[in-house]
Amino acid sequence: MGEHFWLGLVHIFMIDLVLSSDNAVIIGMACRGLPLRERSRAIMYGTIGAVVLRIGLTGVMTWMLDIPLVKAIGGLLLLWIACKLMLSSHDETTEVAHNQTIGQAVRTIILADFVMSLDNVLAVGGAAHGDIWLVLLGLGMSIPLLMWGSVWVARLMNRFPGLVIIGGGVLAFTAVDMCLEDPYVWKWLNPLMLNHMWLPVIAAALIMLWGRMKRA
Numbered sequence: 001m002g003e004h005f006w007l008g009l010v011h012i013f014m015i016d017l018v019l020s021s022d023n024a025v026i027i028g029m030a031c032r033g034l035p036l037r038e039r040s041r042a043i044m045y046g047t048i049g050a051v052v053l054r055i056g057l058t059g060v061m062t063w064m065l066d067i068p069l070v071k072a073i074g075g076l077l078l079l080w081i082a083c084k085l086m087l088s089s090h091d092e093t094t095e096v097a098h099n100q101t102i103g104q105a106v107r108t109i110i111l112a113d114f115v116m117s118l119d120n121v122l123a124v125g126g127a128a129h130g131d132i133w134l135v136l137l138g139l140g141m142s143i144p145l146l147m148w149g150s151v152w153v154a155r156l157m158n159r160f161p162g163l164v165i166i167g168g169g170v171l172a173f174t175a176v177d178m179c180l181e182d183p184y185v186w187k188w189l190n191p192l193m194l195n196h197m198w199l200p201v202i203a204a205a206l207i208m209l210w211g212r213m214k215r216a
Helices: 003-031 036-064 070-087 102-128 132-159 162-181 183-192 196-215
Strands: none
Touching (some): 070 162, 102 132
């Protein structure tokens, strides 16, 4: 395990930290109609179901990332996510029904986490650079963050908005880095004699500057 492995692991941890906060908000909303005693059971069952779906998504995504242009498209999607994070710490238009049973809450948690985990799996897959062990470790780290830590992260982001800007910069770095790994993008940029290694850093700096201006 060299330096690149540990740097990738830290990168993935930061991505999980950023993207798990919205999931925690959804879980809290889905379970708010349950008695306190049943709430922890709903969170546990919902998280187990969501993790199973996330494993499937991870397997498909790591295979798809080897297809030309998929990394470029994924990178553009991540750039959009980074811009969205600059505007708000969570999607205020998301609505979850007031649930009365554990089954309803679990279904809502799994469905919401499935949709929102596309961002997480895509970002982790890009940051792992095809290393299956990093992908699995990233998936493993997302589980405790999803169950216990992400509510705290969401509150921290609300209290310190600068963390959202930093998170957007991390995603922008990953997005451009993923685009540069696409063979077609590399073939297009190579004749321009650009210093490719600085492009992710520049993108992260621009996104963070834009986010700072939006919040000013």
